[in-house]
Amino acid sequence: MSYISIDHLSLSYGNNLVLKDISLAVEKGELVTLLGPSGCGKSTLLRVFAGLEVFQKGDISIDGEIVNDVAPKDRNIGMVFQSYALFPNMTVFDNVAFGLTIKKVSKKEIEEKVMNVLELVNLADKKDFYIHQLSGGQQQRISLARSLVTEPKFLLLDEPLSALDAKIRKQLQMDIRALQKKLGITMIFVTHDQEEAMILSDRIFVMNEGKIVQDALPAELYEKPKNEFVAGFIGNYNILTRQQKQRLAPTFSAEKLAEKYALRAELIKLTPAENTETIDAFFENYTILGSTIRCYFNSGGIPLTVDVLNSTVDVTTLQNQTQLFIDYRSFVPLQS
């Protein structure tokens, strides 16, 4: 039996069905991500774990116990909000200590635990500061500390990094992952950023329109997107119809026939390689993304995006490129 599981859960607001027959399981010590575009139901699902949403059908169990009707305060979980939700009237120390004071832990123990967790997030020297005196990144670390100090069964993180600038976001991503591994705590992380999901997760649940459309390991998700939505959301794929695929790779027949195929941009080569076939194409444009260059080609009316390493190509010669090279096995059939 999984540590946390949701079984055939449906939730609606009036006539609006927000979560549609969701089933998922999370193992102890895992960091899983709920990934999807805005409005796909990922935050609602997270709030279901917390007990903050009332659902109509299904069951949710934590550590072998069905908790459908257990109030949020009795679930012993932690939650980090996008808006931090720190208490402005309290100091950093009082914010972190709040959960422990509610549980009537002794003063000495509170002092010890709070200082330990503040050390963990490197903010022990800010213990007497008020929240408005801290930067966004520091506030989110306090929020994390406040959730961890009560030693919750698992931690829910609702887009905790989306309000931070890129540099601090990247740093906190690494920090959260390191912290999770160090403490061995189970975490459920919500994000709309596929890169963030890839960096952080043991497993990713991709959601769309209230359903889980794919549940996979990050590498698997990237290499074998299940359908057009996942392919479009996860990476920079070329999505081709069956006819287009046939024109590009007439001799290739996939194991399963599909109406659409995905072809990763970096698997189309500018030079021949092992097992590659040649296709004619002409160069249209390019964009420098940093370490990679995104090139736009056209092969008989089929637009193709090709990603190449910046260091391996001279952009001035791209105009002369008239052929591309594809390993036919790179085509991923997509479910409709």
Next chain:
Amino acid sequence: MTKKKNHFIAYSTLVIFGLYMIFPFISTGLYATSTAWSNTILPEDFTFQWFVALGQDPNFIAALLRSVSLTLITLAVVLIIMVPTVCLVYLYFPKVDNFLKGLVLMPYAIPSVILATGLLRMYAGSVVPMYAVLVGGLFIGSLPFMYQGIRNSLEGIGAKSLMESAEILGANTLQSFLRVIVPNIRLGLLITTLLIFAGFFGEFVLTNLLIGGNYETIRIYMLRRMSENGHLASAVMVAYFTLLLLLSLLITRLTSAGKVKRKERRSKRNRRAVGSFQNPSETVSLTKQ
């Protein structure tokens, strides 16, 4: 040059506005401290006799006490009933909130005279004392300020997330409300309280029509004395404004000053101890050992 010009215009506007606001107070003050002021720029003499007369009038003190007690009782009723109600509605009943947002504007549409007439027809001769009816009427009149004031404060602090966050940390609804929500909306509450306090203290129509005959408040007293003597009326006005100012300061002090100042002092002391917080260790790893 342009910048200087702009400043000059800004300051001039401010000075004109200030004079416009303060001039009536100064002239009322001067008139209240003189016995003759007709064809000179400043009064011909200076006296406190009107204030002394006012202080010696038992009706003035009684009216003052009635106004203060009526205001404080109504304020207490409003705060005790409205604060939890608005919080509950805002946090848990969004549909009711939408309805109430419109409904609380209704008192604006009902002139006090109509409200008083309606209340008199309904309650005159009933078992409900008119004093209670007046408190109820004033309560209704304060709804637009009170509801919107508290609601805006709740919205401003992100009350929903704060409540949820407190509940997830193990607090029950009452604990979350008292320990997290109330302290954070205190400033908004204070401003709203001062607004309706001034409104209640200066209320005339409803009080006069409902219980004015046998319950003379300061405003009713003022009206009565104004027709007797202009200098005395000015003294009443000055006393009224001074009192309002003192009571407002008292409320401000009681509801905010002590605690906030203590906390700020403690915070400043700590900041000095650990150095500037402008130097955050943002990029230092969380798990740096």
